[in-house]
Amino acid sequence: xxxxxxxxxxxxxxxxxxxxxxxxxxxxxxxxxxxxxxxxxxxxxxxxxxxxxxxxxxxxxxxxxxxxxxxxxxxxxxxxxxxxxxxxxxxxxxxxxxxxxxxxxxxxxxxxxxxxxxxxxxxxxxxxxxxxxxxxxxxxxxxxxxxxxxxxxxxxxxxxxxxxxxxxxxxxxxxxxxxxxxxxxxxxxxxxxxxxxxxxxxxxxxxxxxxxxxxxxxxxxxxxxxxxxxxxxxxxxxxxxxxxxxxxxxxxxxxxxxxxxxxxxxxxxxxxxxxxxxxxxxxxxx
Amino acid sequence: xxxxxxxxxxxxxxxxxxxxxxxxxxxxxxxxxxxxxxxxxxxxxxxxxxxxxxxxxxxxxxxxxxxxxxxxxxxxxxxxxxxxxxxxxxxxxxxxxxxxxxxxxxxxxxxxxxxxxxxxxxxxxxxxxxxxxxxxxxxxxxxxxxxxxxxxxxxxxxxxxxxxxxxxxxxxxxxxxxxxxxxxxxxxxxxxxxxxxxxxxxxxxxxxxxxxxxxxxxxxxxxxxxxxxxxxxxxxxxxxxxxxxxxxxxxxxxxx
Numbered sequence: 001x002x003x004x005x006x007x008x009x010x011x012x013x014x015x016x017x018x019x020x021x022x023x024x025x026x027x028x029x030x031x032x033x034x035x036x037x038x039x040x041x042x043x044x045x046x047x048x049x050x051x052x053x054x055x056x057x058x059x060x061x062x063x064x065x066x067x068x069x070x071x072x073x074x075x076x077x078x079x080x081x082x083x084x085x086x087x088x089x090x091x092x093x094x095x096x097x098x099x100x101x102x103x104x105x106x107x108x109x110x111x112x113x114x115x116x117x118x119x120x121x122x123x124x125x126x127x128x129x130x131x132x133x134x135x136x137x138x139x140x141x142x143x144x145x146x147x148x149x150x151x152x153x154x155x156x157x158x159x160x161x162x163x164x165x166x167x168x169x170x171x172x173x174x175x176x177x178x179x180x181x182x183x184x185x186x187x188x189x190x191x192x193x194x195x196x197x198x199x200x201x202x203x204x205x206x207x208x209x210x211x212x213x214x215x216x217x218x219x220x221x222x223x224x225x226x227x228x229x230x231x232x233x234x235x236x237x238x239x240x241x242x243x244x245x246x247x248x249x250x251x252x253x254x255x256x257x258x259x260x261x262x263x264x265x266x267x268x269x270x271x272x273x274x275x276x277x278x279x280x281x282x283x284x285x286x
Numbered sequence: 287x288x289x290x291x292x293x294x295x296x297x298x299x300x301x302x303x304x305x306x307x308x309x310x311x312x313x314x315x316x317x318x319x320x321x322x323x324x325x326x327x328x329x330x331x332x333x334x335x336x337x338x339x340x341x342x343x344x345x346x347x348x349x350x351x352x353x354x355x356x357x358x359x360x361x362x363x364x365x366x367x368x369x370x371x372x373x374x375x376x377x378x379x380x381x382x383x384x385x386x387x388x389x390x391x392x393x394x395x396x397x398x399x400x401x402x403x404x405x406x407x408x409x410x411x412x413x414x415x416x417x418x419x420x421x422x423x424x425x426x427x428x429x430x431x432x433x434x435x436x437x438x439x440x441x442x443x444x445x446x447x448x449x450x451x452x453x454x455x456x457x458x459x460x461x462x463x464x465x466x467x468x469x470x471x472x473x474x475x476x477x478x479x480x481x482x483x484x485x486x487x488x489x490x491x492x493x494x495x496x497x498x499x500x501x502x503x504x505x506x507x508x509x510x511x512x513x514x515x516x517x518x519x520x521x522x523x524x525x526x527x528x529x530x531x532x533x534x535x536x537x538x539x540x541x542x
């Protein structure tokens with residue numbers, strides 16, 4: 001009988017140990033450990049790009065975890081991601097002009113939402129919105145910045161479209177930045193060849209903030225650096241009339257092809273220079 | 287001439303699988319009848335489960351420690367040693383825990399089940415039970431099968447816990463990865479359902495079902511000679527190992 005009891009107790013201990021190990025692994029080493037049981041309030045933030053942000057990703061202030069991402073949905077009306085943040089009730093003094101930014105922890109780490117305090121006296125309330133956000137940094141964008149093309153401004157405030165015709169756009173593609181005085185003010189929306197006029201028609205989406213561009217401004221396709229990406233530079237003119245949505249920019253300057261430049265250098269003038277290309281090479285080029 | 291034995295091997299293997307499947311149905315049909323032998327099931331659980339704890343715990347610890355060392359070496363090339371907690375946990379939960387536990391279980395418990403039942407067969411104990419109107423399936427086979435089925439997930443959970451502990455021991459205590467980073471990276475990435483439940487519970491339950499079936503079946507159909515018992519024990523280990531690794535691939539493909 002005592003023999004029988006000893007194995008029964010041992011078996012019971014074994015089963016308890018097994019379940020304890022399972023419970024420990026399931027709750028302490030998985031993302032369950034990160035779910036906060038405490039009460040929380042929700043705050044909305046709209047991002048132009050969430051990168052690899054996932055639900056249940058941490059929300060941090062000054063590096064300290066204060067909550068988590070509850071849901072990520074695409075706004076059905078605009079190209080904006082609606083991110084709902086669940087923040088612990090104990091952290092309820094976040095100024096309503098704080099900036100929500102998507103950061104990456106380390107080089108290969110997961111992404112999280114960082115909140116940097118603003119200076120407003122008012123706190124963001126339950127169900128409120130953090131209006132100021134910075135999107136996730138995309139590697140492509142960072143590389144583009146590295147090569148000098150610069151980031152494209154978010155067109156969250158809406159944009160208007162200008163047309164420009166080039167006899168040669170080089171390797172300009174949709175998404176390339178549009179710059180004025182070196183500052184990105186919009187992006188190239190589309191590049192397509194005109195089947196009748198046999199040139200390239202480029203649609204530029206310009207941020208609505210920059211609606212004071214004179215209608216005699218010139219558009220030029222430039223390359224940033226020697227091997228950098230191509231972008232459209234707008235050189236303002238002096239006309240009192242401003243460009244409006246759908247207008248066409250008349251003065252354009254096509255991309256300089258490296259072959260043309262070398263040919264020009266070697267034989268002193270390339271054959272059949274295009275009609276709208278000024279004979280002198282653009283600034284910044286040799 | 288060479289094709290003839292080849293076909294024999296294949297048909298033999300197929301016949302064994304078919305017979306094992308039918309044997310499983312017999313076992314399941316006998317489960318209600320074996321309820322009156324619950325105490326025997328507990329005794330078997332003690333024998334295949336609790337007595338296997340030592341080997342499982344020691345092996346889990348060493349697997350975790352080796353994993354910690356190897357990952358530290360590889361991840362330090364990329365400067366990503368902080369991720370070693372995550373990788374140790376995911377590797378153990380998803381693959382090493384269930385598979386190594388099942389292999390150890392086949393070697394530790396499966397063989398002894400086969401040898402025990404095989405010797406009962408060889409010494410006519412099973413026939414004697416039938417003479418005494420004791421159903422040997424319900425009294426001998428089912429309790430061992432159920433015990434294996436219950437013990438496997440529990441052993442796997444213990445193995446995984448010790449594996450994580452071993453990885454922590456090497457990574458944090460010895461190689462100096464930050465303790466907080468180790469755990470926070472782990473908790474940020476490991477998912478309860480996809481990693482813990484799918485790995486520990488689903489996989490090890492499936493392995494437990496297959497290994498126990500093979501062990502009980504091989505013992506029950508042993509040729510009643512001492513050589514037959516020896517062959518049956520060997521076959522248990524070989525068939526279990528193949529079944530575990532093949533099933534692991536299939537399960538992984540489905541559970542991904």
